[in-house]
Amino acid sequence: MSGAAVIGVVGAGAWGTALAQVLASDGSPVLLWAREPELVSEINATRRNRLFLPGAELAPGIAATGTLADLASCAALLVVVPAQFLARVLADLPAGPRDLVLCAKGIEAGSGRLMAEVAAAAVPGAELAVLSGPTFAHEVAAGLPTAVTLACGGGEAQWQRLAPLISRKTLRPYYSDDLIGAEIGGAVKNVLAIACGVVEGLGLGQNARAALIARGYAEMLRFGLARGARAETLAGLCGLGDLVLTCSSASSRNFTLGQALGQGQSAAEALAGKASVAEGASTAPVLAELAARDGIAMPIATAVHRLLAGELSAAEAAAELLARPLRAEQGGSP
Numbered sequence: 238m239s240g241a242a243v244i245g246v247v248g249a250g251a252w253g254t255a256l257a258q259v260l261a262s263d264g265s266p267v268l269l270w271a272r273e274p275e276l277v278s279e280i281n282a283t284r285r286n287r288l289f290l291p292g293a294e295l296a297p298g299i300a301a302t303g304t305l306a307d308l309a310s311c312a313a314l315l316v317v318v319p320a321q322f323l324a325r326v327l328a329d330l331p332a333g334p335r336d337l338v339l340c341a342k343g344i345e346a347g348s349g350r351l352m353a354e355v356a357a358a359a360v361p362g363a364e365l366a367v368l369s370g371p372t373f374a375h376e377v378a379a380g381l382p383t384a385v386t387l388a389c390g391g392g393e394a395q396w397q398r399l400a401p402l403i404s405r406k407t408l409r410p411y412y413s414d415d416l417i418g419a420e421i422g423g424a425v426k427n428v429l430a431i432a433c434g435v436v437e438g439l440g441l442g443q444n445a446r447a448a449l450i451a452r453g454y455a456e457m458l459r460f461g462l463a464r465g466a467r468a469e470t471l472a473g474l475c476g477l478g479d480l481v482l483t484c485s486s487a488s489s490r491n492f493t494l495g496q497a498l499g500q501g502q503s504a505a506e507a508l509a510g511k512a513s514v515a516e517g518a519s520t521a522p523v524l525a526e527l528a529a530r531d532g533i534a535m536p537i538a539t540a541v542h543r544l545l546a547g548e549l550s551a552a553e554a555a556a557e558l559l560a561r562p563l564r565a566e567q568g569g570s571p
């Protein structure tokens with residue numbers, strides 16, 4: 238590795254490792270924090286992360302560390318810790334003003350907080366941005382072209398700092414200043430990807446899957462607009478773009494979780510022994526709770542929550558959705 242790393246990546250799961258890989262693809266040094274000590278040794282000694290990103294040979298510019306304090310000198314940190322662990326990891330981050338780019342897609346259980354709310358409370362001095370979009374880690378790590386939304390809470394000044402740090406030949410960020418929209422797109426699409434997996438597992442066909450994508454998108458819009466997101470953000474890479482990707486591919490962990498549920502497994506069976514996360518499983522209960530509390534109709538997300546909780550079977554969930562009263566597609570009468 239040449240020179241001190243300006244960019245740090247917090248979390249060496251599939252996505253953190255893939256981001257480190259693409260950022261190091263132009264020779265930039267990248268410091269990658271891994272929670273698992275054996276992963277730190279493996280990455281540094283063998284250029285591999287067999288647990289979370291098998292198959293990728295990691296760039297020489299990536300240095301792994303197990304010590305969060307080593308990130309103190311980085312000007313920007315990409316935070317790629319799963320949503321439910323974010324608050325705990327951020328609490329141990331070394332102090333210092335810097336850009337924090339939040340890359341997890343989820344809502345914190347219990348509090349109902351989006352990731353930027355968690356980060357603002359844990360690291361008060363940080364300038365926050367959200368990176369989200371249709372981004373399977375193995376494709377990004379392999380150098381395949383990928384575009385993302387980079388929503389900057391610090392507006393255009395922050396974008397001017399971050400865009401050159403993050404963009405690469407095969408990673409193309411688009412500017413937004415809508416943090417809430419970027420976060421809600423990623424969090425809600427994970428729950429809807431589970432629903433589309435269920436459709437696959439039940440063998441309900443491609444018409445049903447397209448219907449779920451469109452009606453799920455209507456739920457994402459209703460929830461997002463109620464929380465201050467902009468419709469055009471949700472129509473972009475971090476919303477509709479990511480929804481289409483994860484609802485159409487068995488490369489998605491959320492989709493394959495849904496498939497297993499559709500084939501009759503319980504959530505516990507489908508998730509047993511997995512080191513990787515399916516964020517939609519943690520987000521579905523809190524999303525359904527927030528929607529019910531705020532009177533936002535989200536029948537698909539709620540059905541996913543009830544299916545995960547074992548309150549109904551996959552076939553019953555599908556039957557309930559099909560039996561809902563007929564209504565106008567865009568709201569209004571009838």
Ligand SMILES: NC(=O)c1ccc[n+]([C@@H]2O[C@H](COP(=O)([O-])OP(=O)(O)OC[C@H]3O[C@@H](n4cnc5c(N)ncnc54)[C@H](O)[C@@H]3O)[C@@H](O)[C@H]2O)c1
Pocket residue numbers: 248249250251252253254272273289317318319320322326340341342343372373374375512513514515516
């Ligand atoms: N994998 C992808 O293709 C992809 C793409 C875009 C966004 N994301 C998002 O990135 C986030 C991370 O996902 P991933 O795919 O990198 O993870 P992963 O499933 O590959 O790995 C699990 C991660 O969870 C961490 N972890 C487990 N227990 C923990 C604990 N107690 N405290 C802190 N960390 C713990 C592990 O260290 C590891 O980094 C998620 O929010 C996911 O939705 C993933």
Ligand SMILES: O=P(O)(O)OC[C@H](O)CO
Pocket residue numbers: 342370371372373374427430479482483488489490491492514515516
């Ligand atoms: O494997 P999933 O379902 O977590 O999806 C990964 C990314 O979020 C796709 O953009």
